[in-house]
Amino acid sequence: MPDTSVSTPPVPLLHLEGLTRRFKGRVAVDGLTLSVRPGEILGLLGPNGAGKSTTFQILAGLLAPDSGQVRFAGRELSLSDPALRRQMGIIFQRGSLDDLLTARENLMLGARLYGLTGERARERVESMLALIGLADRGDERVGTWSGGMRRRLELARALVHQPRVVLMDEPTQGLDEAAFRTFWAHLKRLRDAEGITVLLTTHRADEAEVCDRLAVLDAGRLVACDTPAALASRMGGDILTVEAADPETLAREVREKLGVDAKVVEGKVQVEARQGHALVPRLVEAFPAGRLSSVSLRRPTLADVFLQLTGRALGADVPAAEPAPRKRR
Amino acid sequence: MTAEISTAQPPVTAVAPAPSLPGTLALQWATVRVLMARDVVRFFRQPSRVVGALAQPILFWFVIGSGFAGSFRVEGAQGLGYQQFFFPGVVTMVLLFSAIFATITVIEDRREGFLQAVLAGPGSRLAVVLGKALGSSAIALMQASLFLLLAPLAGVSAATVNLPLLFSVMVLSALALTGMGMSLAWWVRSSAGYHAVMSIVLLPMWVLSGAMFPLKGAGTWLSWVMVLNPMRFSVEGVRRALYGAEASVVVGSPMSGTGLEVPVLLAFATVFVGLAAVSVSRRE
Numbered sequence: 202m203p204d205t206s207v208s209t210p211p212v213p214l215l216h217l218e219g220l221t222r223r224f225k226g227r228v229a230v231d232g233l234t235l236s237v238r239p240g241e242i243l244g245l246l247g248p249n250g251a252g253k254s255t256t257f258q259i260l261a262g263l264l265a266p267d268s269g270q271v272r273f274a275g276r277e278l279s280l281s282d283p284a285l286r287r288q289m290g291i292i293f294q295r296g297s298l299d300d301l302l303t304a305r306e307n308l309m310l311g312a313r314l315y316g317l318t319g320e321r322a323r324e325r326v327e328s329m330l331a332l333i334g335l336a337d338r339g340d341e342r343v344g345t346w347s348g349g350m351r352r353r354l355e356l357a358r359a360l361v362h363q364p365r366v367v368l369m370d371e372p373t374q375g376l377d378e379a380a381f382r383t384f385w386a387h388l389k390r391l392r393d394a395e396g397i398t399v400l401l402t403t404h405r406a407d408e409a410e411v412c413d414r415l416a417v418l419d420a421g422r423l424v425a426c427d428t429p430a431a432l433a434s435r436m437g438g439d440i441l442t443v444e445a446a447d448p449e450t451l452a453r454e455v456r457e458k459l460g461v462d463a464k465v466v467e468g469k470v471q472v473e474a475r476q477g478h479a480l481v482p483r484l485v486e487a488f489p490a491g492r493l494s495s496v497s498l499r500r501p502t503l504a505d506v507f508l509q510l511t512g513r514a515l516g517a518d519v520p521a522a523e524p525a526p527r528k529r530r
Numbered sequence: 531m532t533a534e535i536s537t538a539q540p541p542v543t544a545v546a547p548a549p550s551l552p553g554t555l556a557l558q559w560a561t562v563r564v565l566m567a568r569d570v571v572r573f574f575r576q577p578s579r580v581v582g583a584l585a586q587p588i589l590f591w592f593v594i595g596s597g598f599a600g601s602f603r604v605e606g607a608q609g610l611g612y613q614q615f616f617f618p619g620v621v622t623m624v625l626l627f628s629a630i631f632a633t634i635t636v637i638e639d640r641r642e643g644f645l646q647a648v649l650a651g652p653g654s655r656l657a658v659v660l661g662k663a664l665g666s667s668a669i670a671l672m673q674a675s676l677f678l679l680l681a682p683l684a685g686v687s688a689a690t691v692n693l694p695l696l697f698s699v700m701v702l703s704a705l706a707l708t709g710m711g712m713s714l715a716w717w718v719r720s721s722a723g724y725h726a727v728m729s730i731v732l733l734p735m736w737v738l739s740g741a742m743f744p745l746k747g748a749g750t751w752l753s754w755v756m757v758l759n760p761m762r763f764s765v766e767g768v769r770r771a772l773y774g775a776e777a778s779v780v781v782g783s784p785m786s787g788t789g790l791e792v793p794v795l796l797a798f799a800t801v802f803v804g805l806a807a808v809s810v811s812r813r814e
Contacts, residue, residue: 261650283554283652297647299568301575313564314651316557 212275214239214398215260215366220269222255229255231421233269237366242392242399244412246507248515252421253402254294257370260400261291273366287315290359290397292369296351297358300344304335304354307343308361315362329357332394333387349380353387360391369401373408385411404515406504415503419511429503436501436509439477443470443484444495451492458487467514473501554652561653565661566668569635573669579631583673586627588680591620594742610773617684618768619741622761624674625704626736630728632666633711637721649810656807659712663803667704674700681772692771695792699767702795706760709802716809739765760798767791 213236220233230252237243245253258264260271262280270277271285278285298307308329312322330336333353343351352372359367372388373381385408392399401412409415410429417425417432425432445451448465455463455470461480463472474480477498484496507515573579595613639645648658678696682688714731718724738752739761756762770791 261646263646263650283557283654286650286652287557289650291647291650293643293646293650295643295646297643299572299644301572302568306571310564310568313560314648314653316560316652318560 213237213272214274215400216272217256217260218270218272220256220259220271221267222259222264223267228421230259230266233418233421233423235416235423235426237398237400238414239398240392240396241413242388242401242411244409244415245400245402245418246404246409246415246503246515247402247418247511248404248513250420251418253404253418254370255421256418257368257402260368261289261293261370262286287362288365290362290364290367292355292359292367292372294370294374296355298343298351298354301342303340303342304330304346305339307354308358311358312361317362325361325363329361332391333357347380349376349383352376352380352384356384356387356391360395360397363395365396365398367397367399369399371402371404373403373405381407406502406507406515409503417507417510419513424510432503432506433501436473436506438473438475438501440499440501440505441472441474441477441480441484442495442497442499443472443493445470445493451488454488455484459483466508473505473509557652558654558657561648561651561657562661562664565648565658566665569632569662569665570668572635583624583628583669584676587620587624587673587677590623591616591677591680598742611685613683614685614773615744616742617681617686618765618772619736619739621674621677621700621768622703622739622741622764623736624677625670625700625764626707626732626761628670628673629666629704629707629711630732632662632669632708633715634721634724636662636712636715637718637724655810659709659803659807659810662712663705663708663806666708667701670704670708671697671700674704684772686772690774696768696771698792699764699771699795702792702799703761703764703767705799706764706795706802709799709804709806710760712806713802713809716806735759735761738762741765760795763791763794763798767795 215237217233217235220230220235221228222230233252233256235243245256247253255264259266259280262285265280271280272278273285273288299310302310305326308326309322312325317325327336330339333356335350335353335357338350343354346354356372359369373384376384388399391397401408403409403412412429414426414428415432416423425435443451443455448468448470452463452465452470455461455472459480461472461474463470465471472480472484481496481498485493504515507513591613595616598616599612636645639648645658649655653661681691711732714727715724718727738756739759740756741761770789
């Protein structure tokens with residue numbers, strides 16, 4: 202078969218086929234077909250209500266899909282099958298740690314829940330504590346810990362029983378920049394050490410950038426699935442952002458005077474242009490002094506890509522202007 | 531040739547089994563044990579809970595017991611004072627409060643995400659419910675046993691206590707009450723809502739169990755409510771174990787003193803724990 206070339210990935214570790222889930226007439230996940238390759242970190246990217254969390258809940262075995270199937274390592278499995286559940290480690294948004302237990306006890310609890318016993322359980326607990334860099338704090342109760350440390354312990358707990366797939370729902374929600382970086386450094390290290398495959402949901406553009414591949418979801422449908430770099434290159438040009446007192450009027454004038462497509466995004470005029478640097482002087486010339494309060498040029502981010510793919514802002518990270526309440530259920 | 535090679539390849543990379551893959555039953559049992567042990571550890575790490583659990587029944591027994599002592603008289607049982615009469619009722623109350631507390635921890639576990647993580651694991655819903663119910667029962671049993679050390683003060687002689695009956699009644703009552711609490715908890719979203727359920731369902735059930743006043747004295751419809759009350763079998767079982775069959779007949783109602791407490795409580799425990807397991811799996 203000429204098809205089986207180098208670029209075709211091996212059997213996907215996890216394959217979703219036509220996954221659909223409705224809630225009272227609203228389709229939350231709409232025929233989602235997605236393959237997760239062994240060893241990759243795949244991010245489900247989208248704003249609240251895009252269907253990420255529903256997909257996550259279905260994969261976590263907490264919600265039954267209305268239709269569609271899941272194959273794990275080529276075998277079709279029911280999501281409630283203990284054989285499949287054992288192969289998954291799960292990090293929930295709300296966290297699963299017991300505040301009254303120590304870090305070591307929390308990990309041991311996780312290990313035992315998945316059937317590890319005796320020396321093997323102890324070994325795993327100690328090696329996980331060491332891998333997340335918290336070996337010397339294993340006997341502290343986790344109730345007093347910071348958000349970043351708790352998240353790392355969640356990661357260790359999800360991995361303690363040696364799953365092959367780790368599911369994470371908005372794993373870095375609420376973490377500051379430093380804790381976010383630490384979490385991801387540990388995640389990548391664990392991925393290499395343990396040979397796991399990761400599927401996570403996120404609405405953070407910075408988190409999306411560090412995934413190996415992204416599945417972009419909008420209104421329950423998959424709109425794109427590619428590496429962050431490939432997605433960014435779809436934008437083609439640069440992003441020119443102009444701040445001014447009256448963005449709507451300015452956008453119209455930019456369209457008229459310069460013949461480029463300008464739109465208002467979060468209160469600023471935004472232009473996507475292939476030759477961004479050449480546009481800057483034309484733009485500045487075209488308007489009288491004082492009309493523009495700032496002009497900036499940058500490479501497109503995944504937030505821009507998302508906007509282009511779906512016509513919606515990824516939002517939520519950014520103190521959202523008006524569009525956010527409309528998306529609320 | 532390429533076709534030949536591809537057919538020779540195994541169709542999929544088989545899921546490599548972990549070195550010591552536990553069987554399904556072993557996984558279920560592990561879930562039960564882990565959850566049970568966790569609740570016991572948590573109990574001892576909350577000093578206020580431990581103190582409250584010990585002090586509250588003693589206070590209740592002394593305060594209410596002595597308050598009613600003067601006015602209380604049971605027909606045909608002149609020897610049985612109110613403090614004696616009330617003692618088995620307080621034992622049941624300890625079991626009930628422990629079950630209520632366990633139920634509140636279920637609501638907390640659900641709110642904080644702990645339960646979600648357990649349910650996403652390989653253990654079944656029944657294993658999760660059993661683990662919680664057994665953990666709560668172990669705590670209840672410890673509390674009740676400590677309170678029972680005061681039994682000599684209630685005129686119980688250690689030599690005549692029917693220990694097998696006492697412990698089977700306590701274990702089964704604890705399981706039944708926790709199961710009942712958990713079945714209710716699943717429909718109630720908040721612990722505030724559960725407090726309402728507690729005061730309109732669970733506490734009246736205790737009051738109408740023969741714990742505070744004999745079933746005989748109540749009106750007709752009320753006495754039927756009392757007859758069908760699961761907690762009644764718990765109170766009567768404890769009373770019979772501590773004071774002998776006559777005491778439970780004297781203060782009782784139809785079916786009192788017939789020795790039916792254990793089978794009836796076993797039935798209630800099975801039904802309520804089963805109901806709790808069904809409610810856990812019925813999720814949005």
